[in-house]
Amino acid sequence: MITQMQVKGLMFDPYNNAYIVILRDDDQSEMLPIWVGKSEASSISLAIENVAPPRPMTHDFMKSYLDAFNAKVISVVITDLSEHTYFAKVHLTYADSEYTVDSRPSDAIALALRSQAPIFASESVIRKQSSEELDQWLENLKPEDFGKLDS
Amino acid sequence: MEHVSQTNEPLIQLTVDRVVEDSTTDTRIVVLTRTDGASEHFMVWVGASEGEAIRRALDTSTTPRPMSHDLIKSFGEHLGIKMERVVLTDVKSSTYYATVFLENKGVARTIDSRPSDAIALALRCQAPIYVTQDVWKRRSGQNLDAWLSKLETKNIGAQEV
Numbered sequence: 001m002i003t004q005m006q007v008k009g010l011m012f013d014p015y016n017n018a019y020i021v022i023l024r025d026d027d028q029s030e031m032l033p034i035w036v037g038k039s040e041a042s043s044i045s046l047a048i049e050n051v052a053p054p055r056p057m058t059h060d061f062m063k064s065y066l067d068a069f070n071a072k073v074i075s076v077v078i079t080d081l082s083e084h085t086y087f088a089k090v091h092l093t094y095a096d097s098e099y100t101v102d103s104r105p106s107d108a109i110a111l112a113l114r115s116q117a118p119i120f121a122s123e124s125v126i127r128k129q130s131s132e133e134l135d136q137w138l139e140n141l142k143p144e145d146f147g148k149l150d151s
Numbered sequence: 152m153e154h155v156s157q158t159n160e161p162l163i164q165l166t167v168d169r170v171v172e173d174s175t176t177d178t179r180i181v182v183l184t185r186t187d188g189a190s191e192h193f194m195v196w197v198g199a200s201e202g203e204a205i206r207r208a209l210d211t212s213t214t215p216r217p218m219s220h221d222l223i224k225s226f227g228e229h230l231g232i233k234m235e236r237v238v239l240t241d242v243k244s245s246t247y248y249a250t251v252f253l254e255n256k257g258v259a260r261t262i263d264s265r266p267s268d269a270i271a272l273a274l275r276c277q278a279p280i281y282v283t284q285d286v287w288k289r290r291s292g293q294n295l296d297a298w299l300s301k302l303e304t305k306n307i308g309a310q311e312v
Contacts, residue, residue, distance in 0.1 A: 103225075
């Protein structure tokens with residue numbers, strides 16, 4: 001089972017000095033936060049806002065590369081989550097054949113947004129995410145976070 | 152495709168020598184040298200993440216996760232697209248333009264690219280990198296070799312602190 005997800009936005013995570021891409025399903029019942037680096041975040045942000053940068057970014061180059069041979073991105077799937085790291089697959093069609101290529105979620109999402117391709121998450125990722133997210137949240141808690149409860 | 156000069160002058164083959172950090176501007180300088188042994192350098196200023204993508208290809212240390220250019224290479228391997236060569240074709244206001252030559256089952260295609268993406272992919276695909284005679288003549292940093300060595304010395308000094 002896979003669930004279609006929409007990119008809801010980007011957040012800055014000051015604790016990890018990284019960015020979080022927020023994916024939500026259409027019912028708004030499931031949420032996937034995916035941590036990405038600065039340059040990946042800026043590439044995703046340009047695609048969300050539909051801004052053409054003065055020079056093509058790496059993911060625009062990636063799209064041109066596929067376009068040159070009429071290879072089409074059909075969908076991308078966030079397939080697995082292991083030790084806080086997400087894994088993704090890009091599904092393509094080219095010359096009447098289908099191909100599946102392993103990818104980081106950040107590249108898959110940046111490419112999907114530029115290709116108008118749907119983004120899916122596997123059921124296991126959504127299930128694991130809720131427990132791993134809790135672990136990570138607990139790990140990140142600092143003594144002062146508990147103090148806030150008193151105020 | 153736009154070319155400043157369409158001449159039949161032979162292209163000059165380049166090889167990436169190193170990537171130098173310019174810590175004052177958070178950019179990287181990709182230093183290329185001629186394969187024919189001529190001593191002059193060709194330098195291209197790129198962003199920090201683009202510079203790191205080139206540096207990673209140079210030191211062959213495999214990253215735990217495939218980065219963006221590794222994904223493009225992987226697309227090529229799956230689809231059978233071969234990277235023939237990269238040519239630095241133009242320079243306008245100190246900005247370089249590159250063309251990537253691709254081939255699949257006898258079908259040739261070219262795509263316009265930033266030099267950083269073209270070089271990062273070429274290194275991963277063992278494709279040769281060329282510059283036109285015209286762009287070579289109009290390269291920036293012709294008198295910057297001394298400045299470059301000073302920058303590298305400064306960086307080494309900074310790392311020792």
